[in-house]
Amino acid sequence: MTPQQKLEQLGIELREPAKPVGAYIPAVRVGNLVYTSGQLPMDANGQLAATGKVPSAVSLEDAKAAARLCLTNALAAVLTQTDSIDNIVRIVRLNVFVNSEGDFTDQAAVANGASELLGEIFGTDNGHTRCAIGAAALPLDTTVELDIIAEVK
Numbered sequence: 001m002t003p004q005q006k007l008e009q010l011g012i013e014l015r016e017p018a019k020p021v022g023a024y025i026p027a028v029r030v031g032n033l034v035y036t037s038g039q040l041p042m043d044a045n046g047q048l049a050a051t052g053k054v055p056s057a058v059s060l061e062d063a064k065a066a067a068r069l070c071l072t073n074a075l076a077a078v079l080t081q082t083d084s085i086d087n088i089v090r091i092v093r094l095n096v097f098v099n100s101e102g103d104f105t106d107q108a109a110v111a112n113g114a115s116e117l118l119g120e121i122f123g124t125d126n127g128h129t130r131c132a133i134g135a136a137a138l139p140l141d142t143t144v145e146l147d148i149i150a151e152v153k
Helices: 003-010 062-077 107-122
Strands: 027-030 032-035 087-099 128-133 146-153
Touching: 003 107, 032 062, 062 087, 062 107, 062 146, 087 107, 107 128, 107 146
Parallel strands: 087 128
Antiparallel strands: 027 032, 032 146, 087 146
16 A cells, blocks of 8 residues: 555545745755654644643653654655655654653654654655654644655656
């Protein structure tokens, strides 16, 4: 199955990227790579789906779901630079930032929400590099922010 067919099977529709809240653009293409700006877990209504620190305000499972939502928003940003998700050869890099309490050390588990969805869409043989970082605070008090680098046709 193609990535688009997998998205449809998962019931995921990629929406227009959220309007930037600063002086930047959602994505830029350089050769065959697309770099996205940081993406937040904005829902279909343009609202943040998760705010606050993990694990005191947001559970690990809810943070993973937020990372998954961030990823769909990042893929939508990639689509501003290519015609179809089927033109994505692979996700090269995933950077995940988690709004964390000082003693929280399971940022990698939060990032798995995005990594596992990439596996569902592009297949597990098409892996990516990753960095998962704890942050004292994130813009708009979001729980998770991520960006990706995608190789495209």
